[in-house]
Amino acid sequence: MVSSKLSDYPESVTLVEVGPRDGLQNESRILPTADKVKLIELLTACGLKKIEIGSFVRADRIPPLADTDKVATLLPPNAMVYSALIPNARGLERAQEVGLSEVAIFMSVTESHNRSNINRSTGDALAGYQVLVKQALAEGLRVRAYLSTVFGCPYEGAVSPEQVRPLVSALLETGVYQVSLGDTIGIAHPLLIAEILEALLPEAPIEALALHLHDTRGTALANALMGLQMGIRVFDTAVGGLGGCPYAPGASGNLATEDLAYMLNAMGIETGIDLNKLVQASHFLEKSLGKKLSSKYSQTIPPQE
Amino acid sequence: MVSSKLSDYPESVTLVEVGPRDGLQNESRILPTADKVKLIELLTACGLKKIEIGSFVRADRIPPLADTDKVATLLPPNAMVYSALIPNARGLERAQEVGLSEVAIFMSVTESHNRSNINRSTGDALAGYQVLVKQALAEGLRVRAYLSTVFGCPYEGAVSPEQVRPLVSALLETGVYQVSLGDTIGIAHPLLIAEILEALLPEAPIEALALHLHDTRGTALANALMGLQMGIRVFDTAVGGLGGCPYAPGASGNLATEDLAYMLNAMGIETGIDLNKLVQASHFLEKSLGKKLSSKYSQTIPPQE
Numbered sequence: 087m088v089s090s091k092l093s094d095y096p097e098s099v100t101l102v103e104v105g106p107r108d109g110l111q112n113e114s115r116i117l118p119t120a121d122k123v124k125l126i127e128l129l130t131a132c133g134l135k136k137i138e139i140g141s142f143v144r145a146d147r148i149p150p151l152a153d154t155d156k157v158a159t160l161l162p163p164n165a166m167v168y169s170a171l172i173p174n175a176r177g178l179e180r181a182q183e184v185g186l187s188e189v190a191i192f193m194s195v196t197e198s199h200n201r202s203n204i205n206r207s208t209g210d211a212l213a214g215y216q217v218l219v220k221q222a223l224a225e226g227l228r229v230r231a232y233l234s235t236v237f238g239c240p241y242e243g244a245v246s247p248e249q250v251r252p253l254v255s256a257l258l259e260t261g262v263y264q265v266s267l268g269d270t271i272g273i274a275h276p277l278l279i280a281e282i283l284e285a286l287l288p289e290a291p292i293e294a295l296a297l298h299l300h301d302t303r304g305t306a307l308a309n310a311l312m313g314l315q316m317g318i319r320v321f322d323t324a325v326g327g328l329g330g331c332p333y334a335p336g337a338s339g340n341l342a343t344e345d346l347a348y349m350l351n352a353m354g355i356e357t358g359i360d361l362n363k364l365v366q367a368s369h370f371l372e373k374s375l376g377k378k379l380s381s382k383y384s385q386t387i388p389p390q391e
Numbered sequence: 392m393v394s395s396k397l398s399d400y401p402e403s404v405t406l407v408e409v410g411p412r413d414g415l416q417n418e419s420r421i422l423p424t425a426d427k428v429k430l431i432e433l434l435t436a437c438g439l440k441k442i443e444i445g446s447f448v449r450a451d452r453i454p455p456l457a458d459t460d461k462v463a464t465l466l467p468p469n470a471m472v473y474s475a476l477i478p479n480a481r482g483l484e485r486a487q488e489v490g491l492s493e494v495a496i497f498m499s500v501t502e503s504h505n506r507s508n509i510n511r512s513t514g515d516a517l518a519g520y521q522v523l524v525k526q527a528l529a530e531g532l533r534v535r536a537y538l539s540t541v542f543g544c545p546y547e548g549a550v551s552p553e554q555v556r557p558l559v560s561a562l563l564e565t566g567v568y569q570v571s572l573g574d575t576i577g578i579a580h581p582l583l584i585a586e587i588l589e590a591l592l593p594e595a596p597i598e599a600l601a602l603h604l605h606d607t608r609g610t611a612l613a614n615a616l617m618g619l620q621m622g623i624r625v626f627d628t629a630v631g632g633l634g635g636c637p638y639a640p641g642a643s644g645n646l647a648t649e650d651l652a653y654m655l656n657a658m659g660i661e662t663g664i665d666l667n668k669l670v671q672a673s674h675f676l677e678k679s680l681g682k683k684l685s686s687k688y689s690q691t692i693p694p695q696e
Binding site for chain 1: 393394395397400580581582583585586589606607608609610612613615616617620621636639641642643647650653654657658659685686687688690691
């Protein structure tokens with residue numbers, strides 16, 4: 087039985103803003119560098135504690151993020167807030183060149199998604215990351231990991247806790263401080279969230295786990311509530327609900343930062359986020375992309391002229 | 392602490408489809424009578440156990456629902472599934488003329504919303520309904536009640552459990568079999584849902600309570616999850632997430648039937664709803680209204696030609 091007691095919930099929650107990376111990489115319109123910088127500045131002003139600004143992959147692999155180096159150098163010196171994806175040693179080098187103090191590695195639970203996404207087996211990916219994370223840590227960076235297809239795979243269907251558990255352990259053993267569990271295709275439901283977390287919690291401390299939820303089928307905020315109830319204190323979100331799902335054209339993207347922030351603020355859970363400023367960032371992004379975003383909260387507030 | 396155990400949740404849940412009433416009454420485009428009939432037929436075919444087909448108020452009060460009598464007479468004889476709003480004895484008469492076996496009364500917790508909506512004090516409304524429900528029951532109809540502004544009022548702001556409790560009791564005493572608790576402006580959050588239900592449950596049996604959630608700020612499905620966890624087994628929803636909020640132009644409407652049905656089906660909670668057929672009804676409605684609706688689940692499935 088649940089209750090209305092705020093004390094049953096985490097006192098504070100950190101939102102990791104992934105809009106400029108996971109959001110924009112799935113948008114067909116490529117944002118000008120200046121607009122990305124402006125967006126990240128607006129997001130920084132909201133009180134977000136971490137913002138993923140891009141990805142240091144090969145420029146031809148993800149064209150919308152080809153200018154991540156440039157974006158990073160144009161940002162005000164506030165490196166504690168910013169991180170970016172790195173697939174390999176070259177990515178780490180680029181992250182260091184622009185002065186980032188945090189990076190993120192990424193792989194999938196399922197072999198077929200891992201191969202399609204990063205062109206390696208999960209075994210090879212892990213072996214590579216063992217070396218890469220060690221190097222990053224030695225150079226004084228913090229490293230986070232994204233694990234995709236935790237709740238289901240577009241190629242292999244259902245995923246079991248037994249598939250997820252060893253990979254989470256292996257990733258934590260590389261030295262990453264946290265594994266973000268990705269509902270890549272937005273197929274999770276609350277009981278599956280609880281089932282996977284129950285399977286992981288005996289081996290991973292709660293602060294080493296985060297949830298990265300997509301709202302493809304509208305369940306992201308309900309899944310986040312279940313995550314909160316299981317003790318999760320870190321959620322990846324994207325301003326405006328930016329992004330889509332390559333496997334479901336036209337579908338919604340990431341859980342919208344402002345929708346989760348609204349719910350947490352309303353519940354009395356500390357986020358440090360200024361909701362009004364966040365909505366302004368969302369409206370700026372809508373204007374820049376030339377399309378209506380899917381956040382419901384932001385639609386209740388008219389854009390400022 | 393919550394768990395992944397399905398046994399902690401209701402075995403089955405009933406969705407009351409309010410799209411043809413609460414949804415259409417908030418749409419600026421008035422659907423032709425034939426399209427309403429077709430929509431209701433499509434919804435009936437989905438396995439929904441109850442559908443609210445309209446409102447027997449004065450035609451000039453809610454023009455989009457002025458043809459409820461006609462809609463009712465054009466529907467196939469399946470009266471067990473259908474209900475409609477009645478404000479007074481004339482409404483009851485009209486419901487009986489078209490052969491409905493169930494009707495619903497409606498009022499608000501807050502005085503100012505009650506006056507603005509039905510032009511009476513809450514005391515006068517209750518007194519009127521005491522007579523009306525008695526009459527309806529005597530004529531063999533079932534009666535349900537909607538209570539609006541339970542979680543907040545556009546005029547009076549926050550609403551306390553102490554305001555809600557006596558009205559729920561008074562409504563149940565009139566003889567209605569259920570009170571549907573309305574988050575009229577979509578301002579509820581999960582802890583408020585729990586708080587209000589905890590205040591009501593000592594006096595009202597769980598089956599006498601339903602939740603009527605609006606998705607104005609994106610929290611409806613998370614609020615529904617909390618309702619489920621508190622034992623609620625009946626939710627009002629609208630196909631496609633139809634409807635809006637008169638107090639927030641452009642905002643989302645009711646919780647989308649297909650989004651809740653998807654989540655419940657995925658969790659293994661029985662709804663009796665055929666999700667594919669429901670999506671077809673939603674796509675028909677989008678075509679008829681000439682606009683994209685806000686259900687996220689339906690956007691993952693391409694319309695059939």
